[in-house]
Amino acid sequence: MIPPERDLDPRALLRVYGLRPKKGLGQHFLAASEPLRRIVEAAELGPEDTVLEIGPGLGVLTQGLCRAAGRVVAVELDPQMRRVLADQLGQRQNLRVIDADILSADPAELIEADPAARGRMPHYKVVANLPYQITSAVMRHILEARLRPELAVLMVQKEVAERIMAEPGRMSILAVAVQIHARPSLVTVVPASAFHPAPKVDSAVLRLDVFETPALPEAEHLDFFAVVRAGFSQKRKQLKNSLAGGLDLEPGDAVAALQRVDIDPRRRAETLSIPEWVRLTRALAPGLAARSSERVEANHPG
CATH class of the missing domain: 1.10.8.100 (rRNA adenine dimethylase, C-terminal domain)
Structure with missing residues (x-):
């Protein structure tokens, strides 16, 4: 009998590898199990699904995505994080880790680069625990890509989530820029204490159901x-x-x-x-x- 896979612990991994979160990359690792479960649940994943994970970090969320989805393509810029991913999840046959900056890459090309995708039209979902400083840029990048995801489940600053979900009377350029492409909804609020190290503000898990056709060409x-x-x-x-x-x-x-x-x-x-x-x-x-x-x-x- 194969023993069950152990859940990854970000604090333990940082200690074992002698790493410290990099402020310049906005690294705050999700350390609570309930938000992780809610993220995976909100993505509605099955064996037929491909996930593009942006910034997998230590692989805590990646592990849950691999358990639920058919394929996971994880884009990680930090070489130290890629080393941890290779050590901890390298045995996963449905995981491919790519060294890339998501803002400089075509999401469809990242999916198509996986040998399992060759010869098939890549349909995919995006899941990410985003650094606060690149949230708006990443959302615009994926929503305006030549091949857009079916949906995106994103961890963002709570205040940003509220702005994105605004209704007429409280709209902003950000709300308009997102809502022309997708219908936003709140999955859950995540307190700062759920992260290591804890950020200064609370976060929220936001789901974007991407329209097949944008509101205008x-x-x-x-x-x-x-x-x-x-x-x-x-x-x-x-x-x-x-x-x-x-x-x-x-x-x-x-x-x-x-x-x-x-x-x-x-x-x-x-x-x-x-x-x-x-x-x-x-x-x-x-x-x-x-x-x-x-x-x-x-x-x-x-």
């Missing part, structure tokens, strides 16, 4: 985010003023565009829903294109 994203950034550029101002200033429009043109899509020009950016931002972008798009052409002609006369 990629070709419209440039205009969309130009409009959103302009809207939020002066949060305390009414939309008619922030759009006019941020997009270099005549005030009357901004008012007319808002009225065409039944948005009160006196509203503020934080009150708009995703569908309203999409409608507003399309109402403003012809004017944005015309102004872009005027700038090109002005810079290249004759």
Whole structure:
């Protein structure tokens, strides 16, 4: 009879390998079993699933993912962590550890690099305990990838999770940027005491159910985010003023565009829903294109 696999203990592993968490990499290792269980449960994994784990660290979460999923591709930048992973989980046939910076890599290529994926369209899920300082960048990277995940389960700062899940009335650029691609939901709140070393703030496990098709085509994203950034550029101002200033429009043109899509020009950016931002972008798009052409002609006369 094969003895059951021992759960990895981050404190013990750090002691055995003589390692210290690196502040520069935002290393806070999850040391409580209940949040680990909730993360794996939220990902709804089965033998047919492939997981892209970002920053596996000491492998505590990786171990649970390997038990539940058919394949795990773990991307780790720290060579000391990769050594621990090789020692502790190297016998796992369904685990592949890759030396890469997720922000410089194409997620689909990482999945396709696994021999088990060759000849198949890579469908995958993302699971990660993210360093706080790269949370927004990683989310944008995976949600705008050429092949997006089916869902993502991410450990993030609690305050960031609350901002991402905001509804009209409390929206932000971050909330808009995520919700155009996915439906966010809270899995659980994780106290700082669940980590080693403990961070200064509590965390939350966030699940992103990624839409098969984003709220608007990629070709419209440039205009969309130009409009959103302009809207939020002066949060305390009414939309008619922030759009006019941020997009270099005549005030009357901004008012007319808002009225065409039944948005009160006196509203503020934080009150708009995703569908309203999409409608507003399309109402403003012809004017944005015309102004872009005027700038090109002005810079290249004759």
